[in-house]
Amino acid sequence: MDTFKISQIHFLRKFIEIKDEYNQLVKKRQEAIMKHHLVYYGHEKLRQKADPVTEFDSDLVSLSEAMFKIMKKYNGIGLAAPQIALSKKFVTIDLTSYDKEKLVIVNPEIVWRSEKKGPYDEGCLSIPGIFETVDRPLEVVVNAYNLDGEQIEIKADDILARVLQHEIDHLNGIMFVDHLEEYIRKEYTKELKKIKKMNKQALF
Ligand SMILES: [Zn+2]
DSSP: OOHHHHHHHHHHHHHHHHHHHHHHHHHHHHHHHHHOOOOOTTOGGGGSOOBOOOOOSHHHHHHHHHHHHHHHHTTOSEEEGGGGTOOBSEEEEEOGGGTOOEEEEEEEEEEEEOSOEEEEEEOOTTSTTOOEEEEEESOEEEEEEOTTSOEEEEEEOHHHHHHHHHHHHHHTTOOGGGGSOHHHHHTTHHHHHHHHHHHHHTTO
8 A cells, every 4th residue: 555545544534533532522511401391480499599609611601602592492582591590600691682792701800880770671591581670780890701710800880780680699509670669560470470381391
């Protein structure tokens, strides 16, 4: 066999190896997407304090991709891991529909809130169909980590400040309806009961 053929075989082998690796990666990511699904108001994971992320590995990258897919499917702009029944301090934000960025935020802490508050209509993928006005600080500063485990500081106002506060609430077991006046929340008793039942349907 001449060297040309040998190098060709080498090339082919390498190509197959890379293809196999790639296929495995795709399969892993598809599995990650398939195994995660939304949970709804009433699910116990939505009321727990999430645990900090300690491993910044490829599983975390797969998780972020799965979460971005779920957000896209349901037209969400933010998703916290407890919303897919994972008690992890992990949040994905997609503000591309507002001409802003996509963000992956790990172990976030709000370190500053503006005194000035403002109203904004909020909704939540875990409470479908309910939208209500919530008052929150208009600006926040958040310390967090990115997917590579590097520390980041986010100075946010406008829609980003809103989404960050909503999602970080999820990591503390708080949902946006908790911020509503009792009499407003009571108006949604029926709807909330129906939403709770969606957790059982999601199992099948
Ligand atoms: Zn939410």
